[in-house]
Amino acid sequence: MERYSSSWTWLRNFLLALTVLVLVAAQWIPAKRLQLYPSGNMLVDLYSDKGQGGNSSAYWLTSNQKFVCNLESSHLPAKYCGISIKFHKPTDAGTSDKYASLENIDLSDYKQLVVDADFEGPSSELRFFMRSTEATSGHDLSDAKFMFTYFEKHELAEQEAKAQFNQFSIPAWWLNRYYQSRDDFTLDFSKVKEISFDIPSTSSDGEYTITVNKVEAEGKWISNESLYATIIAVWLVYFTAELVRYVLHQKKNLTQSIHTLEKDVDELKHTASNDQLTGVLNRRGLLDALEEKPISNNNYYLFVFDIDHFKHINDSYGHNNGDAVLRFFARQLSSVIRSQDLFARWGGEEFVLLSEQQHEIDAYNFAERLRKLIHQQDFLLSFEGKQQHIKLSMSIGLTLVDKDEAFNVAFNRADSALYLAKDKGRNRTQLAS
Known part of the structure; x- marks a missing residue:
């Protein structure tokens, strides 16, 4: 762009010098x-x-x-x-x-x-x-x-x-x-x-x-009127071209600014809708997604996950290891969840999943598959200069979502099932009654 502007500056200076030369030479013709x-x-x-x-x-x-x-x-x-x-x-x-x-x-x-x-x-x-x-x-x-x-x-x-x-x-x-x-x-x-x-x-x-x-x-071979008209016409062409160049340049800048602004807006939306620690949706992102595309049938199930003994991990190994556990947990579940499912961190060590399943048994089996995926893997953490493997597990509350009911009603039902799973010893899936 700098080289392009330099060319126009050179052309303007050339036309200015040529105009002066023509006006002076016209007096000597x-x-x-x-x-x-x-x-x-x-x-x-x-x-x-x-x-x-x-x-x-x-x-x-x-x-x-x-x-x-x-x-x-x-x-x-x-x-x-x-x-x-x-x-x-x-x-x-x-x-x-x-x-x-x-x-x-x-x-x-x-x-x-x-x-x-x-x-x-x-x-x-x-x-x-x-x-x-x-x-x-x-x-x-x-x-x-x-x-x-x-x-x-x-x-x-x-x-x-x-x-x-x-x-x-x-x-x-x-x-x-x-x-x-x-x-x-x-x-x-x-x-x-x-x-x-x-x-x-x-x-x-x-x-x-x-x-x-x-x-x-x-x-005169060239009348003053014709000479001045020609000079004015040449400068009008130049200024018109310069104006077009300026408008196109401003349009390009505006397009770039709009693109940058759209990118910033997308990033802000992503920041506002996604959990910064794990990268999955946050509570607001999940609710916004449901508002944009409400549940349309009675085949959706709500899963509420809670990492067992997470407070003990934080207290015993520090918050950095606690954060690492949350990232590991979100990454493992995201690897098997379908792209059309809604997976979000609800808060703390609690996550939710909204997934379409044909039958209740399908939803239950999918929950068990996720539970076993977490429990069957050892998590490697570093604490006080030493590395240590620990076992993770999670409790799951599961409920069918009625397409006509409010989301918080279904959530409270699944959350109650989650607490029942914890009362029964944790590391299990509990269907809401």
């Missing part, structure tokens, strides 16, 4: 990145409010990377100018519509946006937004979910500017125009069709130069 721009599968366009009759305009300085926005107020409620990047699958050579097959980009496993861009102009902010929709074709994505964030000019001055996806917002104007259900309030990066940079409409008029070098989505 390189981030997972998906390059959104530049990319082979993209459609890049410049846009402005000029197409709606406004005064703003946009043009390229270098192909698909650096462009100029001339932002100018007009009669339109909002001025705008920016770059649109849509994702698509390559179309067939015969297809004239380059927007015929827009593609979803799933960014739900990523946590933040990484931007490498330069920004010059009167305003201090550059807006970045994404559009997410189930639409698969068409140039107009105006009803696609609009999610945006801002980059400050000083952020873009760094080598990389980052924005957490959970910091994006859905503007009120889009919700007012396209709201259909509660899900419209939820950010959704699982089906992004378009990303875009533009100058906020609240910016000052003027010329803005924007260079978009790179746009990436960044995340």
